[in-house]
Amino acid sequence: MPCEKENLIVSIDCVSWSIETLVNCLYFLILIMLTTELLEQLEAEFRGQLSPSAQQQLHNALDELPQGQEEAATYRRLWVALAAWQAQTFQGQAESWEADHTYHDDAELIELYLRQELHPANRSRVEHRRTEDPVFDQQFRHQEQLLEGFTAVHSTEFQSQVTAWEQALPAAAPTARVMPLRQRWARVLVIAAGIALLLVAGVNWLADKPHSDVALAEAYYRSPPMGNTLGGAAEEKIAYLQAFDAAHQAMRTKDFTTAAVAFQQLSLLPPPTTFSSDDLKYYQDNIGWSLILARLANRDVSGDFAQRLELIATDETHTYHQQAIQLQDDLAAFWRK
Amino acid sequence: MSNYKADEQRLRDLATGQETKWRLFYEDMRSPFRLFFLKYTGLDSATVNVLYQDAVVVLHRKVSNGDLVAPLKSSLKTYLFGVGKMLYRKQNGQIAKWEDEIPEIAISPSVEDKIAREERAIWVTHLLNQLDEKCQDLLRKVYLEDYTMDMLAEELQLSGAGAVRKRKFDCLNRLRKLVN
Numbered sequence: 220m221p222c223e224k225e226n227l228i229v230s231i232d233c234v235s236w237s238i239e240t241l242v243n244c245l246y247f248l249i250l251i252m253l254t255t256e257l258l259e260q261l262e263a264e265f266r267g268q269l270s271p272s273a274q275q276q277l278h279n280a281l282d283e284l285p286q287g288q289e290e291a292a293t294y295r296r297l298w299v300a301l302a303a304w305q306a307q308t309f310q311g312q313a314e315s316w317e318a319d320h321t322y323h324d325d326a327e328l329i330e331l332y333l334r335q336e337l338h339p340a341n342r343s344r345v346e347h348r349r350t351e352d353p354v355f356d357q358q359f360r361h362q363e364q365l366l367e368g369f370t371a372v373h374s375t376e377f378q379s380q381v382t383a384w385e386q387a388l389p390a391a392a393p394t395a396r397v398m399p400l401r402q403r404w405a406r407v408l409v410i411a412a413g414i415a416l417l418l419v420a421g422v423n424w425l426a427d428k429p430h431s432d433v434a435l436a437e438a439y440y441r442s443p444p445m446g447n448t449l450g451g452a453a454e455e456k457i458a459y460l461q462a463f464d465a466a467h468q469a470m471r472t473k474d475f476t477t478a479a480v481a482f483q484q485l486s487l488l489p490p491p492t493t494f495s496s497d498d499l500k501y502y503q504d505n506i507g508w509s510l511i512l513a514r515l516a517n518r519d520v521s522g523d524f525a526q527r528l529e530l531i532a533t534d535e536t537h538t539y540h541q542q543a544i545q546l547q548d549d550l551a552a553f554w555r556k
Numbered sequence: 557m558s559n560y561k562a563d564e565q566r567l568r569d570l571a572t573g574q575e576t577k578w579r580l581f582y583e584d585m586r587s588p589f590r591l592f593f594l595k596y597t598g599l600d601s602a603t604v605n606v607l608y609q610d611a612v613v614v615l616h617r618k619v620s621n622g623d624l625v626a627p628l629k630s631s632l633k634t635y636l637f638g639v640g641k642m643l644y645r646k647q648n649g650q651i652a653k654w655e656d657e658i659p660e661i662a663i664s665p666s667v668e669d670k671i672a673r674e675e676r677a678i679w680v681t682h683l684l685n686q687l688d689e690k691c692q693d694l695l696r697k698v699y700l701e702d703y704t705m706d707m708l709a710e711e712l713q714l715s716g717a718g719a720v721r722k723r724k725f726d727c728l729n730r731l732r733k734l735v736n
Contacts, residue, residue, distance in 0.1 A: 255725045259721065267621075294728070294732060300680035301695070302620075303673040303674075304677040304681060304699070306617055307674060308700055309616045313582060314609065316583070317609065320583070320586060327587065328594070339598075344600055486587075487587050489588040490588070496559070496560055496562045496563055499631075500562045530583070536566065
């Protein structure tokens with residue numbers, strides 16, 4: 220009969236057992252005393268880190284032990300359960316992070332709809348929901364108007380930039396010809412609409428903004444090189460870089476509300492698929508940091524502001540890691556005044 | 557020379573198991589992942605969120621196990637999207653029109669039944685709770701928080717990685733004794 224676990228725990232009672240039971244009990248004790256080296260190899264095999272020859276040696280060693288393979292199976296079961304425990308714990312963490320994001324999901328969904336980047340089934344869902352959910356429908360209409368306003372402002376800024384580039388080029392060797400995006404009268408209308416919408420969206424920050432908020436943001440802000448990335452770039456990349464330039468243009472002209480909204484939009488925008496990993500890091504780090512500065516200048520330091528700043532400050536690989544730590548210090552000192 | 561140096565640095569950060577690193581990764585990838593699956597599948601927004609969480613959990617497992625290490629053959633984003641695609645196919649049994657934006661990758665997530673995973677986690681937590689606090693703490697650090705032996709030696713003020721390894725397997729043996 221096999222020696223039970225209870226026998227092992229109270230093995231002192233073995234003296235009263237039969238020879239057979241004692242032998243079984245001894246086997247069990249030997250198994251429980253599997254060497255650290257053997258367990259280490261077992262775990263390495265479980266993780267797929269053992270060479271075929273080492274695996275063979277391990278199995279030979281296990282075969283020589285009474286119930287060696289059964290014991291190995293029990294340890295594997297434990298490791299599977301420990302991995303499940305880790306995954307389950309991580310899943311719990313991810314669910315807590317998720318709660319911070321779902322608030323923006325509708326806005327993102329609407330934006331994807333307006334950019335015609337939704338699967339037909341999801342387009343239908345959005346359209347259906349608009350008919351049944353007045354709050355969602357209102358949010359949709361507001362966002363649609365806001366996007367039109369941005370497009371108008373954006374087109375105008377881009378037009379100005381293109382004109383400047385054209386003037387800078389030698390007349391005999393044009394590399395690109397950019398057609399006006401809209402008729403002049405239409406442009407004026409959409410610019411007006413855009414500006415009005417931005418005003419409606421809450422652009423009354425200037426009147427009561429304390430100077431020190433702006434001063435702090437401006438002290439940290441560095442404008443990146445602009446407008447030198449168009450040649451031969453794909454349409455998707457051009458649009459992304461235009462939006463990036465427009466957001467920084469707003470920062471440079473101290474239109475911090477527009478800048479904050481633009482950087483927020485950029486942070487939600489998927490980067491071009493043609494970006495290299497270096498490009499990706501450069502732009503995403505810059506957008507994340509610039510959003511913080513724009514929000515600070517705009518006195519929008521509630522909500523997830525501190526959390527965003529903390530994420531950069533604790534990420535040693537982030538381009539603005541050091542600046543974020545300094546800004547945290549400055550803000551701490553600043554708020555005490 | 558690797559084309560994914562920034563991703564490899566990020567992978568090393570993630571391999572430390574630090575919550576802040578994973579949270580940042582989670583936040584960076586969430587929107588692009590949602591966009592992709594809302595565009596190319598008929599999954600609704602809430603279901604895509606669940607798919608995203610599942611994909612990140614699988615990637616977390618891959619990184620924790622050391623299955624995904626430098627040099628990378630794709631960006632981490634590509635790996636994550638690849639896991640998402642495989643989960644989608646497994647759960648929905650169909651192939652969406654991906655338009656080859658995301659290349660196929662050689663990573664096969666061991667998609668386990670969530671209920672089975674939860675049961676296993678409950679089972680091992682029950683066993684761990686029967687151990688003394690020192691063993692609980694050590695096994696938690698090794699198997700939950702991905703501490704290296706050197707990190708543990710420093711934290712537990714032991715002579716070195718060898719001493720930690722011995723203590724770890726002592727604790728594992730005690731855990732094994734609790735298994736019926």
